[in-house]
Amino acid sequence: MRVLFVSSEVYPLAKSGGLADVSWALPAALARLGVDVRLLIPGYPQALDKIAGKHIQTDLGDLLGAENARLIAGRLPGADLPVWLVDVPELFRREGGLYQDADGRDWPDNAIRFAALSHAGARLGLGIPEIGWQPDIIHVNDWHTGLLPLILAASTGPRPATLLTIHNMAFQGNFPAGIMPHLGIPGQRLHPESLADGLEFHGQISFLKAGIRYSDRLATVSPTYAKEILSPEFGFGFEGLLQHRAKDLTGILNGVDYGIWDPINDLYLPRAYGPGTVSDKKISKAKLQEELRLPIVPDVPVIAFMSRLAHQKMVDIVLEALPWIAGQAVQFVLLGEGDRDVENAFREMAHAHPEKIAVRIGYEEPLAHRLLAGADILLAPSRFEPCGLTHLYAARYGTLPIVRRTGGLADTVIDSSRQTIKNQSATGFVFDDATITDMITCLQSALSLYSEPLAWRRIQLQAMKQDFGWATSAQQYLTLYQSLTAQDKTIVRESDDLIFAQSVGQVAIGGD
Numbered sequence: 001m002r003v004l005f006v007s008s009e010v011y012p013l014a015k016s017g018g019l020a021d022v023s024w025a026l027p028a029a030l031a032r033l034g035v036d037v038r039l040l041i042p043g044y045p046q047a048l049d050k051i052a053g054k055h056i057q058t059d060l061g062d063l064l065g066a067e068n069a070r071l072i073a074g075r076l077p078g079a080d081l082p083v084w085l086v087d088v089p090e091l092f093r094r095e096g097g098l099y100q101d102a103d104g105r106d107w108p109d110n111a112i113r114f115a116a117l118s119h120a121g122a123r124l125g126l127g128i129p130e131i132g133w134q135p136d137i138i139h140v141n142d143w144h145t146g147l148l149p150l151i152l153a154a155s156t157g158p159r160p161a162t163l164l165t166i167h168n169m170a171f172q173g174n175f176p177a178g179i180m181p182h183l184g185i186p187g188q189r190l191h192p193e194s195l196a197d198g199l200e201f202h203g204q205i206s207f208l209k210a211g212i213r214y215s216d217r218l219a220t221v222s223p224t225y226a227k228e229i230l231s232p233e234f235g236f237g238f239e240g241l242l243q244h245r246a247k248d249l250t251g252i253l254n255g256v257d258y259g260i261w262d263p264i265n266d267l268y269l270p271r272a273y274g275p276g277t278v279s280d281k282k283i284s285k286a287k288l289q290e291e292l293r294l295p296i297v298p299d300v301p302v303i304a305f306m307s308r309l310a311h312q313k314m315v316d317i318v319l320e321a322l323p324w325i326a327g328q329a330v331q332f333v334l335l336g337e338g339d340r341d342v343e344n345a346f347r348e349m350a351h352a353h354p355e356k357i358a359v360r361i362g363y364e365e366p367l368a369h370r371l372l373a374g375a376d377i378l379l380a381p382s383r384f385e386p387c388g389l390t391h392l393y394a395a396r397y398g399t400l401p402i403v404r405r406t407g408g409l410a411d412t413v414i415d416s417s418r419q420t421i422k423n424q425s426a427t428g429f430v431f432d433d434a435t436i437t438d439m440i441t442c443l444q445s446a447l448s449l450y451s452e453p454l455a456w457r458r459i460q461l462q463a464m465k466q467d468f469g470w471a472t473s474a475q476q477y478l479t480l481y482q483s484l485t486a487q488d489k490t491i492v493r494e495s496d497d498l499i500f501a502q503s504v505g506q507v508a509i510g511g512d
């Protein structure tokens with residue numbers, strides 16, 4: 001089984017969030033199951049710096065008008081997986097974020113940048129003679145790679161099957177329709193109406209829609225989110241299309257790479273600890289308090305919030321709750337970046353309550369580990385959460401998560417009640433409504449249990465011994481790949497406006 005895994009980010013080469021963690025850990029777990037998996041990501045400067053064994057694989061020539069495009073080959077440091085970087089200096093070699101400039105504005109050429117990534121992936125999929133490796137499956141991720149299944153569907157000749165994993169419906173890659181002629185889509189192979197319908201979204205074009213429409217199969221990152229996105233509240237306008245493709249959609253829970261996220265072997269911590277040595281967690285707590293210049297007190301609960309500062313993560317409600325939190329016998333620590341106004345509002349709160357609140361704006365991998373180890377409680381509320389990883393990491397560090405009952409959070413945290421503590425199933429705290437009242441009520445129950453050390457320790461141990469490792473989920477992906485390569489060569493799809501026959505391996509799309 002040969003799989004090309006295409007993503008806009010992968011740890012440790014380039015990371016903005018959970019997608020990078022999944023793009024690292026899932027291919028590594030698949031490789032352990034015997035899959036020949038290779039990665040393709042953009043040639044960002046940091047990725048070109050960090051990739052191991054870097055060499056030029058081949059020239060790609062003209063890629064969407066950018067000349068001198070190249071494929072750089074190497075290995076993913078740490079995971080030792082083959083990785084290709086799409087090196088197009090004018091599109092990817094720039095200072096700033098992966099998707100935005102230093103001021104937080106989207107790069108104006110994002111449509112071209114990620115269309116170029118998709119074209120490079122499609123060329124690999126169709127076979128580049130001097131490489132001599134062609135995938136059976138192309139596994140694409142999120143809107144950045146949404147055009148790839150469309151480009152393949154529009155191509156002639158044998159092609160690999162495609163699977164799109166949706167990590168977040170809120171990011172859709174919508175662009176003005178005028179960009180369409182610049183995306184290099186070979187429209188003549190597709191029925192013009194079907195092509196327009198496959199991309200059009202409220203007068204714009206949508207890369208995510210193209211992925212949903214043209215991928216052979218769809219996955220998302222938790223069973224609950226797979227159901228939620230069929231409804232208007234979570235489908236963000238795509239619920240109709242997703243309902244239409246519901247039989248091709250699976251929810252597979254993301255996993256945790258415990259090689260990276262486990263206090264027993266975490267080199268960023270002052271002292272390792274595990275379920276048998278939880279009392280050593282206090283050393284990490286003191287270190288965190290010292291690092292963030294808070295009073296070093298062992299018995300005051302430390303509540304951590306580590307997240308993109310976005311509406312999705314309920315940052316507005318957390319800010320609204322901060323005056324109440326500052327009135328309790330607690331410390332609150334934040335590590336995050338995002339909305340500039342939100343960043344400033346958090347800074348002001350820290351300024352007003354230096355003994356209680358510490359705020360670190362930025363993206364810092366080592367501090368992220370120390371924060372998960374040093375805190376007692378991780379506040380991880382979300383309006384919607386496809387899977388969420390931070391709360392799964394926190395659980396392994398014995399830091400109890402407070403989450404909202406949505407998406408992957410609902411699938412992975414069991415609320416602590418007298419009964420769940422007694423029967424040893426409690427792993428955190430769960431509330432229902434995205435309101436300050438519900439969140440504070442939940443915080444109050446957590447703080448009240450914190451004052452019962454025996455009960456707290458019981459929940460901690462239960463949380464720490466859970467196994468959210470990748471083995472089960474990677475096996476589910478492998479089964480999905482196998483069903484794709486084994487499936488009947490001719491799939492007949494019906495849609496409202498067209499019926500076309502499509503053969504995996506021998507594509508023939510009607511309409512031209």
Ligand code: ADP
Binds near residue numbers: 019336362389
């Ligand atoms: P999302 O992908 O929606 O941002 P997830 O919980 O799935 O949220 O993944 C977030 C990832 O980003 C985790 O690996 C978390 O540790 C990391 N992270 C989030 N904010 C920061 C930060 N400010 N500094 C370092 N790591 C961060």
